[in-house]
Amino acid sequence: MFKKLVQLFSCILFFAPTLRAQQPAKLNSVEIYNQIEKLNFLGSVLYIAAHPDDENTRLISYLANDQKARTGYLSLTRGDGGQNLIGTQLRELLGVIRTQELIEARKIDGGEQFFSRANDFGFSKNPTETLAIWDKEQVLADVIWAIRKFQPDVIVNRFDHRSAGTTHGHHTASAMLSVESFKEAANANRFPEQLKWVQPWQTKRQFFNTSWWFYGTIEKFNTADKTNLIALQTGVYFTGIGKSNQEIAALSRSRHQSQGFGSTGARGEEIEYLEFINGTPLQDKKSLFEGIDTSWNRVKGGKPIGELLTAIAKDFDHKNPAASIPALAKAYSMMTALGDKQWAPLKAAAVKELIAACAGLYLEAVSPIQETTPGSVLKLKMEAINRSNAPFLLQSVTALPEQNTTTIEKDLKNNIVQNFTIDLKLPETTNYTFPYWLSENGTVGMYAVNKQENIGIPDIIREAKVVFNLQINGITLPFERTVVYKYNDDVKGEIYNYLDVVPDVTTSITDKVILFRDNKSKYIGVKIKAGKDAVKGTLALEVPTNWKVIPTTIPFEIARKGSEQLVFFEVTAPQNATEGFAKSVATVDGKRFDKEQIIINYDHITKQQVLQTAQTKIIKTDLKSFGEKIAYIMGAGDEVPNSLSQLGYSVTILKPDAITPESLESFDAVITGVRAYNTVNALKNKQEILFDFVKSGKTMIVQYNTPTDLVTENLAPYSLKLSRDRVTEEDAEVRFLAPNHPVLNFPNKITSADFKGWKQEQGLYYPSTFDKAFISIISSNDQGETPKNGALLVAPYGKGHYIYTGLSFFRELPEGVTGAYKLLANMISIQQTTTVPAQKIKP
Numbered sequence: 001m002f003k004k005l006v007q008l009f010s011c012i013l014f015f016a017p018t019l020r021a022q023q024p025a026k027l028n029s030v031e032i033y034n035q036i037e038k039l040n041f042l043g044s045v046l047y048i049a050a051h052p053d054d055e056n057t058r059l060i061s062y063l064a065n066d067q068k069a070r071t072g073y074l075s076l077t078r079g080d081g082g083q084n085l086i087g088t089q090l091r092e093l094l095g096v097i098r099t100q101e102l103i104e105a106r107k108i109d110g111g112e113q114f115f116s117r118a119n120d121f122g123f124s125k126n127p128t129e130t131l132a133i134w135d136k137e138q139v140l141a142d143v144i145w146a147i148r149k150f151q152p153d154v155i156v157n158r159f160d161h162r163s164a165g166t167t168h169g170h171h172t173a174s175a176m177l178s179v180e181s182f183k184e185a186a187n188a189n190r191f192p193e194q195l196k197w198v199q200p201w202q203t204k205r206q207f208f209n210t211s212w213w214f215y216g217t218i219e220k221f222n223t224a225d226k227t228n229l230i231a232l233q234t235g236v237y238f239t240g241i242g243k244s245n246q247e248i249a250a251l252s253r254s255r256h257q258s259q260g261f262g263s264t265g266a267r268g269e270e271i272e273y274l275e276f277i278n279g280t281p282l283q284d285k286k287s288l289f290e291g292i293d294t295s296w297n298r299v300k301g302g303k304p305i306g307e308l309l310t311a312i313a314k315d316f317d318h319k320n321p322a323a324s325i326p327a328l329a330k331a332y333s334m335m336t337a338l339g340d341k342q343w344a345p346l347k348a349a350a351v352k353e354l355i356a357a358c359a360g361l362y363l364e365a366v367s368p369i370q371e372t373t374p375g376s377v378l379k380l381k382m383e384a385i386n387r388s389n390a391p392f393l394l395q396s397v398t399a400l401p402e403q404n405t406t407t408i409e410k411d412l413k414n415n416i417v418q419n420f421t422i423d424l425k426l427p428e429t430t431n432y433t434f435p436y437w438l439s440e441n442g443t444v445g446m447y448a449v450n451k452q453e454n455i456g457i458p459d460i461i462r463e464a465k466v467v468f469n470l471q472i473n474g475i476t477l478p479f480e481r482t483v484v485y486k487y488n489d490d491v492k493g494e495i496y497n498y499l500d501v502v503p504d505v506t507t508s509i510t511d512k513v514i515l516f517r518d519n520k521s522k523y524i525g526v527k528i529k530a531g532k533d534a535v536k537g538t539l540a541l542e543v544p545t546n547w548k549v550i551p552t553t554i555p556f557e558i559a560r561k562g563s564e565q566l567v568f569f570e571v572t573a574p575q576n577a578t579e580g581f582a583k584s585v586a587t588v589d590g591k592r593f594d595k596e597q598i599i600i601n602y603d604h605i606t607k608q609q610v611l612q613t614a615q616t617k618i619i620k621t622d623l624k625s626f627g628e629k630i631a632y633i634m635g636a637g638d639e640v641p642n643s644l645s646q647l648g649y650s651v652t653i654l655k656p657d658a659i660t661p662e663s664l665e666s667f668d669a670v671i672t673g674v675r676a677y678n679t680v681n682a683l684k685n686k687q688e689i690l691f692d693f694v695k696s697g698k699t700m701i702v703q704y705n706t707p708t709d710l711v712t713e714n715l716a717p718y719s720l721k722l723s724r725d726r727v728t729e730e731d732a733e734v735r736f737l738a739p740n741h742p743v744l745n746f747p748n749k750i751t752s753a754d755f756k757g758w759k760q761e762q763g764l765y766y767p768s769t770f771d772k773a774f775i776s777i778i779s780s781n782d783q784g785e786t787p788k789n790g791a792l793l794v795a796p797y798g799k800g801h802y803i804y805t806g807l808s809f810f811r812e813l814p815e816g817v818t819g820a821y822k823l824l825a826n827m828i829s830i831q832q833t834t835t836v837p838a839q840k841i842k843p
Contacts, residue, residue, distance in 0.1 A: 754819025
């Protein structure tokens with residue numbers, strides 16, 4: 001954890017958001033001075049909520065930068081259950097993206113990031129369901145673990161613990177767990193296994209960060225009794241950098257790109273309200289830290305350190321930050337000599353990086369390659385430069401994880417770069433680089449993390465590091481740096497990536513769901529990628545016992561690292577309907593390799609490697625489909641087009657600007673991707689063309705959109721109004737309102753069994769009111785709720801059919817849910833039928 005804190009500090013306030021994520025921060029004198037001031041404030045606040053984006057970046061930035069408090073955000077989940085506006089990644093891959101977005105947000109607003117093991121399984125309507133799926137005891141343990149490690153003086157909840165049933169169940173559950181943890185974190189009898197690493201901790205007080213939103217309207221909030229509220233003026237202006245607190249908060253929030261939360265900064269006065277809910281009440285309501293000693297006096301023997309830091313801040317020379325180095329080195333020595341296990345190590349880590357910033361120290365270890373394998377030896381290019389007159393001596397460098405030390409003993413003279421090389425040997429036992437919380441199989445609601453000390457760590461745990469051991473004024477300062485790989489891009493300039501440790505070989509099956517709709521065999525392609533030079537072995541495709549695969553194994557030999565080879569297996573399905581998984585397994589020198597490498601690479605976050613089991617779902621089904629050519633208009637991003645190809649359709653991704661009567665003429669159906677009418681502005685001018693397409697005798701299928709931020713209200717040829725209605729219980733009973741309708745009968749008979757095995761949810765954002773021309777096909781609801789009849793609406797229009805659906809096809813099809821494939825095939829095939837009488841449900 002100590003090492004993580006060092007890394008967090010190196011990416012502090014006002015980090016330029018235009019830089020790629022891995023580039024090292026270089027602080028200017030204003031930023032250095034701000035951090036020197038922060039050294040003398042020993043107060044902490046832990047903000048607790050459920051998801052990425054729940055955090056109040058305005059309050060976090062205010063506490064971290066104006067109040068100088070150590071400020072953390074504990075997000076119970078990594079946002080795995082949401083939708084993705086920048087790509088097709090969902091579930092755990094989306095969680096990886098949102099984890100990195102939170103880390104980048106904290107680099108901007110000055111906070112620190114933490115997580116629990118809770119898995120965001122999707123929208124939940126009440127905390128009872130949430131805590132049952134999450135495993136309340138485990139998540140409670142994680143919240144208490146975070147509190148005991150962070151030792152906050154103050155806890156702030158984003159949500160109201162008394163709001164069950166009025167908001168997302170995850171939201172209320174996060175507040176309920178926080179309230180329970182306020183007392184239980186101090187109880188040594190609760191989760192005593194944690195006490196090997198931490199001690200019980202009693203937070204001083206706890207608040208709920210309320211606002212007008214929780215009251216329904218601004219008018220209601222303005223007239224509400226605020227006796228129990230504290231008002232903080234957070235609309236401060238930071239003269240040193242020329243930004244308001246709100247502008248910094250907006251930059252932070254804009255890191256949540258996968259959720260489309262780009263924000264515009266504001267200026268001027270702004271008040272945040274906090275309701276006191278636990279602990280020692282405030283008397284004057286001017287400071288969250290009232291009655292808490294936030295000076296160095298709270299640490300035994302710390303008073304002289306506080307006095308020294310006060311003098312350092314007073315004497316700081318913005319034109320010559322290096323003049324502060326001797327005093328900062330002395331402060332570091334004094335801190336490390338204390339027996340304190342909380343504030344002294346934290347502040348010492350901060351002082352050390354401030355010394356580097358004052359001196360313009362640049363310390364870097366660069367790998368010649370971006371990927372390597374366990375057991376390999378890399379020759380790292382080392383760079384060390386001191387851009388000040390401070391007398392630094394580079395004593396040695398230590399390569400991790402093997403702890404090999406190379407003696408250097410060179411003075412780092414002002415602006416004279418020292419370049420040299422060292423060997424980094426990675427043990428055979430080195431772990432592959434990928435998110436540690438995905439290394440074990442978890443449950444629907446929980447990730448499995450076996451090592452207690454790893455719980456809550458936000459980022460990938462990288463083992464390849466180098467420690468630069470520098471000495472100044474007789475004091476040794478170890479600076480740890482993660483090994484990087486960098487290159488120059490002709491457009492973007494210098495690009496940084498971290499060194500990734502990869503398997504000797506990875507494989508991937510070209511299709512993630514494969515439908516066998518007759519007795520013919522299929523050829524399944526498997527891509528083999530070498531993680532090192534001269535890799536040689538055999539590849540097998542492991543299938544269920546009642547399936548046949550030819551050949552049993554395929555030999556392969558790949559000369560160069562990073563090269564790929566594509567091979568094919570002939571697979572024959574059994575006679576009867578069944579499903580299972582085919583797994584590709586490579587064997588090299590007697591060792592099995594069964595992982596697929598997935599790379600997530602967006603400019604606003606650190607490049608990520610994820611390793612998943614290399615498999616595909618194989619399904620034998622008698623599913624039928626009609627129609628041939630489909631035009632698909634992408635929205636926020638989904639994998640539905642690939643699924644349509646499995647149904648035998650010829651799919652063309654049609655760009656909105658290319659929508660013309662002529663371009664549509666050859667298609668049997670047009671399908672819009674998820675949230676297309678929220679994200680594709682060009683569609684607002686193409687609706688009449690699309691409606692004419694339907695009128696001419698074709699089919700248009702519109703998948704779910706949210707009711708806010710629609711590019712047009714003219715979604716359908718008839719009136720249709722979206723709502724926030726949804727069915728989150730994927731196993732909720734489905735009732736057929738129009739049992740004789742073709743969409744339930746041709747070419748596949750749809751039964752209640754076809755809604756078994758759906759993932760995460762049945763559907764979302766259903767229309768609540770719609771024209772009588774629409775036929776409501778199905779109805780279902782979560783427990784205790786009224787029926788929702790807007791999941792699948794079909795309306796004849798001219799000679800064709802318009803269909804609106806909130807069913808979550810974008811989740812079910814990539815998961816290989818057969819019933820979803822059958823129903824979608826029927827929707828596409830509707831023009832092949834003669835309409836039969838159908839029951840109409842009034843909106």
